[in-house]
Each structure stands twice: as C-alpha cells, then as structure tokens.
Amino acid sequence: MDGSVTPVQETGLAAGPIVVEARNLRKVFTPQDGNPPVVAVEDVSFQIRRGEFTVLLGPSGCGKSTTLYMIGGFEKVSGGELMLHGKPVAGPGPDRGIVFQDFVLFPWRTVLGNIMFGLEMMRRFDRAEIRARAEHYVQHLGLAGFENAYPSTLSGGMKQRIAIARTLATEPEFMLMDEPFAALDAQTRDRLIADLSRIAGEQNTTFVFVTHDVREAIRLADRIIVFSPRPSRVVQSIQVTLPRPRDSYDPRLLEIDRELRSLIGRHAPDDPAS
Amino acid sequence: MSGAASMAGHARGRWRPSRNICIGAASVGTVLLLWQTMSSLGVVPTVLLPGPVTLARQAVVLAGQGGAVPFQLEHDITLTMVRLLGGFACAVALAVPLGVISALWPPAGKLLQPVFAVLMAVPAIAIVPILMLITGIGNATDVTVVIFTAFVPIAVYVHEGVKLVDRRYYWTARSFGTRPVDVFRHILLPGIAVPLIAGLRMGMGYAWRSLIATESLTALSGGLGYSIFQAAQFFDTRTIYLYMVVIALLGFGIEALFRHAERRTAIRWGVIASGGSQ
Ligand SMILES: Nc1ncnc2c1ncn2[C@@H]1O[C@H](COP(=O)(O)OP(=O)(O)O)[C@@H](O)[C@H]1O
Ligand SMILES: [Mg+2]
Numbered sequence: 088m089d090g091s092v093t094p095v096q097e098t099g100l101a102a103g104p105i106v107v108e109a110r111n112l113r114k115v116f117t118p119q120d121g122n123p124p125v126v127a128v129e130d131v132s133f134q135i136r137r138g139e140f141t142v143l144l145g146p147s148g149c150g151k152s153t154t155l156y157m158i159g160g161f162e163k164v165s166g167g168e169l170m171l172h173g174k175p176v177a178g179p180g181p182d183r184g185i186v187f188q189d190f191v192l193f194p195w196r197t198v199l200g201n202i203m204f205g206l207e208m209m210r211r212f213d214r215a216e217i218r219a220r221a222e223h224y225v226q227h228l229g230l231a232g233f234e235n236a237y238p239s240t241l242s243g244g245m246k247q248r249i250a251i252a253r254t255l256a257t258e259p260e261f262m263l264m265d266e267p268f269a270a271l272d273a274q275t276r277d278r279l280i281a282d283l284s285r286i287a288g289e290q291n292t293t294f295v296f297v298t299h300d301v302r303e304a305i306r307l308a309d310r311i312i313v314f315s316p317r318p319s320r321v322v323q324s325i326q327v328t329l330p331r332p333r334d335s336y337d338p339r340l341l342e343i344d345r346e347l348r349s350l351i352g353r354h355a356p357d358d359p360a361s
Numbered sequence: 362m363s364g365a366a367s368m369a370g371h372a373r374g375r376w377r378p379s380r381n382i383c384i385g386a387a388s389v390g391t392v393l394l395l396w397q398t399m400s401s402l403g404v405v406p407t408v409l410l411p412g413p414v415t416l417a418r419q420a421v422v423l424a425g426q427g428g429a430v431p432f433q434l435e436h437d438i439t440l441t442m443v444r445l446l447g448g449f450a451c452a453v454a455l456a457v458p459l460g461v462i463s464a465l466w467p468p469a470g471k472l473l474q475p476v477f478a479v480l481m482a483v484p485a486i487a488i489v490p491i492l493m494l495i496t497g498i499g500n501a502t503d504v505t506v507v508i509f510t511a512f513v514p515i516a517v518y519v520h521e522g523v524k525l526v527d528r529r530y531y532w533t534a535r536s537f538g539t540r541p542v543d544v545f546r547h548i549l550l551p552g553i554a555v556p557l558i559a560g561l562r563m564g565m566g567y568a569w570r571s572l573i574a575t576e577s578l579t580a581l582s583g584g585l586g587y588s589i590f591q592a593a594q595f596f597d598t599r600t601i602y603l604y605m606v607v608i609a610l611l612g613f614g615i616e617a618l619f620r621h622a623e624r625r626t627a628i629r630w631g632v633i634a635s636g637g638s639q
Pocket of ligand 2: 148151152153265266
C-alpha cells in the first residue's frame with residue numbers, strides 16, 4: 088500500500104498484543120455424499136490485536152465466514168495454524184460470542200429471555216442479577232418496551248439488536264460477527280453501524296466483523312484484513328485511524344474506499360504495489 | 362360467557378376465543394335443532410335416528426345403572442381412556458428417545474429409519490389378527506395397538522424435528538459454555554417442540570381411531586368400541602347413537618388439548634401462522 092495516504096497505515100501505533108493469529112490457515116470441506124472436496128479457505132495468514140475492531144473484508148464466497156467459524160471453534164481447522172492467545176483453537180468457548188447475519192434467535196424465548204440465555208447458561212449469577220444485566224443491555228441496544236415480545240413479531244433491525252445484546256450480555260472477550268447487517272435495509276443498517284461503533288468504543292471487547300461491504304468496513308474498523316476471491320488469501324491488512332463517529336461522506340473515508348476497491352478489483356493476492 | 366375470556370385474550374395479545382366459540386356453539390346448536398326436528402317429524406324412522414333428547418335420556422339411564430343393563434357408559438369410558446392414555450404414554454416413552462437417537466447418531470439412524478418407514482406403511486388393523494393370537498382378545502391387544510399406532514408418527518416427527526434444528530442454535534449455546542444437559546433442555550426440546558406436538562397429535566388421532574376399531578374385535582375387552590358393536594347386535598340404536606356422540610366428544614376434547622398446546626408454542630412463537638379456524 089502507498090504510504091502517502093495518511094489515514095491508512097501498515098502497522099499499528101498503539102496496538103495491543105496479538106490475541107488471534109492465523110498462519111497459512113486452510114479449510115477443506117469434504118461432503119458426505121461423494122461430491123468433490125471444497126477448498127473454502129486456501130491459505131490465509133493474519134493477526135488480530137486486543138481491543139482492535141477487526142474487519143474481515145472480501146467478496147462473497149471467499150471464505151470469510153468459514154474463517155470466522157474456525158476462530159469461534161465451530162469448524163475444525165484443516166491445515167495451517169490458528170492460535171488463540173498462543174494456543175490452537177480447541178472448540179467454542181464463552182470467551183467468543185457469535186452474531187449471525189440471520190440472527191439465529193431462539194423463537195421460543197422472548198426478547199428478554201433471549202438476552203438472558205447466555206447468563207443463565209453460565210450458572211454464575213442468581214436470577215435477579217441475570218435480569219439486571221439483561222435489562223442493562225435491553226436499554227443499551229434500544230430494546231426497551233419489547234422485553235416480553237417474541238422475536239418473530241419484530242423487524243430485522245430489532246432482531247439483530249437482540250442478537251447483539253444476547254452476545255454482549257455475557258461480556259465475552261471476542262465478538263464474532265458474520266455480516267450482521269447484510270440482511271437489513273440501508274437506513275436500519277446505518278443506525279446499527281453507528282450504534283455498534285459507539286458500543287465498540289465503550290467496550291473492551293475485541294470485535295471480529297465479517298463483511299463484503301467496503302463502506303461498512305471503513306466506518307467500523309480499526310483494522311481491515313482484505314481477502315482475495317477464491318482461492319482465498321489475505322491481500323492486505325490495513326489500519327484505519329479516522330476519528331469516530333465516522334461519517335460515510337467524509338472525504339478521507341471516501342479516499343480509503345476508493346483505494347480498497349481498486350485493491351480488491353485487482354484480484355491479485357500478492358501484488359499490492361501500485 | 363365469553364366476555365372475560367375475550368378480555369383476557371386481548372390483554373395477552375393472543376387468540377380471541379369469544380368469537381370462534383360463539384360461531385362454534387351456533388353451528389352445533391343448529392345441527393342439534395335440525396336433528397331433533399327431523400326425528401320429531403318422523404322424516405326418518407325414530408328407531409334409525411333417535412333425537413338428541415332421546416339420547417340425553419338414554420345417557421342418564423346408562424350412566425345411572427350399576428351393571429343392571431348390558432351397557433355401562435361410565436365403565437366403558439374409563440376402560441377406553443385408560444387404554445388410550447396408558448398406551449399413549451408408553452408410545453411416547455419409546456418414540457421420543459428413539460427418534461432423538463436415530464437423528465443424532467448416524468448408525469442408529471441407518472438402523473431405525475427403514476423400520477420407521479415400514480411401520481409407517483402398516484395399518485394398525487392389519488396387526489390385530491396376529492396380536493389376538495399372541496396376546497388374546499382382551500386388554501393387551503387393545504393397548505398394543507395404541508402403542509403401535511401412536512409410536513410411528515411420534516418417532517418419525519421427532520426424528521425429522523431433531524434433524525431440522527439449526528446447528529447454529531447449538532453453536533450459539535456452546536459459545537456461552539452451555540453444558541450438554543442444558544443444551545438438551547434449552548435447545549433440543551424447545552427446538553423440536555413444534556414437530557413433537559404435531560407428531561403427538563397425529564399419533565393420538567391414529568391411536569384413538571384404531572383403539573375403537575380394535576375394541577370392537579376383542580370380545581373380552583369391553584370399552585366404547587366393543588359396546589357400540591354389541592349394541593348393533595341388539596339393534597339398540599339409541600345406545601349406538603349415544604356412544605357415537607360420546608366417542609365424538611372425547612375425540613374432540615383430545616384434539617382441543619393439542620390445539621391448545623400448539624397455541625402455547627408454534628403460534629405464540631410465530632413459528633407457524635395461527636390460521637383462521639383455531
Ligand atoms: N459446510 C460447508 N460445506 C461445503 N462447502 C462449504 C461449507 N461452508 C462453506 N462452504 C463453501 O466454502 C466457500 C467459502 O464459504 P464462506 O466461508 O461462507 O464464504 P464467505 O463467507 O466469504 O461468503 C464457498 O464456496 C462455500 O460454498
Ligand atoms: Mg459469509
């Protein structure tokens with residue numbers, strides 16, 4: 088990357104310690120039905136630092152979700168290394184919360200019931216404490232008044248707020264988010280980006296956020312890890328130091344936007360030179 | 362009658378029984394009135410079509426007799442319901458674990474799925490002759506038929522239900538450190554509630570029909586199905602009609618329980634639409 092663009096930097100200045108590191112990470116799905124294996128993640132290397140809002144950016148089908156699910160411990164690693172605090176990821180854990188594009192709320196639980204779920208499963212707090220913590224995130228995500236509604240009665244934006252609150256409520260070290268705003272209309276997405284950006288600033292959490300939307304990535308990220316189309320590799324890892332809250336029409340943001348688009352457009356995994 | 366129910370319905374923002382109950386009562390009332398009129402006017406000979414009033418009298422007669430007449434309504438109801446509920450409980454106890462295991466553990470699935478498929482194709486009444494030879498013409502055959510007929514749909518629906526639970530529910534649960542016993546209770550059970558209730562409803566419907574038919578064939582057993590056929594031997598049409606009404610009412614009551622369970626789950630959760638006629 089050309090060093091002349093000031094808001095984009097190759098290396099972190101006040102970066103925290105590395106908490107997740109992928110080295111030549113690879114994932115191959117072997118279907119049960121005799122179809123040929125699918126290489127979902129070819130050869131991916133990157134680092135995630137504590138407290139950094141990290142965005143995995145790349146075109147559809149390049150293996151972003153699969154990478155995120157491997158960090159979550161939901162999918163097994165097929166090759167290379169994926170280290171969490173210096174140790175290989177071994178299954179899911181309460182340190183890593185997950186948010187999906189299509190919410191995956193529990194339809195049999197009310198809004199408050201969904202948000203209390205993780206706290207109940209931890210078996211660490213009594214009923215009153217669980218309620219109080221859940222209520223806090225109800226307020227925080229703007230869900231007040233809907234506590235006793237069932238998710239099916241609410242809009243997509245509200246559902247995603249519930250899912251985010253459900254995950255935040257247990258205060259995990261990592262928030263893994265898989266295109267959480269991709270299914271929402273532009274206006275709702277805009278508000279949620281702003282709210283998430285605010286929440287991320289208040290929280291100690293390390294966010295790992297998957298998207299194919301360049302603008303969304305720039306508005307949210309401290310660091311953007313750019314994936315190439317399949318076979319997936321990491322093209323570039325860049326830092327975004329624009330002040331928050333970020334405005335989509337900020338000329339500096341548009342500048343990064345243009346640069347990222349040309350980078351992705353080149354489709355040349357190992358050739359970032361201009 | 363329905364004012365309070367209607368308000369409660371509104372307050373909870375769920376179904377509103379008052380209107381449906383009124384319409385239902387009106388249509389049942391109309392049928393009864395037409396029936397009685399036809400009977401009173403002698404459109405059909407009374408012996409072939411006794412009116413509702415006659416049946417009500419007959420009910421009082423049969424219910425009041427402690428064994429003085431050949432038909433003892435209360436006793437028959439008790440016999441049939443005990444068989445139905447006892448057999449159904451056994452079926453549930455067998456079908457739910459087998460359905461879950463066959464869905465979660467591939468070797469069991471490979472073994473059990475063909476069995477379910479074959480059993481699905483066998484009408485209950487086809488196994489009655491051999492059951493009568495093995496277990497006799499009494500209680501055991503009736504109860505076995507209930508277990509057999511209820512088992513199949515419950516096991517199949519549970520199997521399919523478990524397979525359809527989104528694996529990301531499990532992921533989400535595990536990302537909160539959920540223990541296996543809690544995954545079972547808080548993810549799997551509610552996750553299959555809708556197909557489970559559908560399977561229970563279907564199993565109960567099959568079992569109910571098969572039980573009445575089987576009772577008529579098992580001469581030592583008694584019960585509603587036995588007595589209604591006995592009444593036919595005596596050309597006792599009043600008793601036949603009375604038992605028909607009782608069987609219909611019991612069937613309706615059982616259905617109502619399942620509809621209630623559906624309202625408490627699928628419809629409240631918005632997983633399936635409520636439909637107009639609930
Ligand atoms: N469970 C799976 N089985 C087989 N192929 C899969 C599976 N999950 C993902 N893939 C394939 O792997 C590739 C990468 O998928 P994914 O990680 O979802 O990409 P992205 O999230 O970047 O759109 C796609 O070609 C997809 O079809
Ligand atoms: Mg994806």
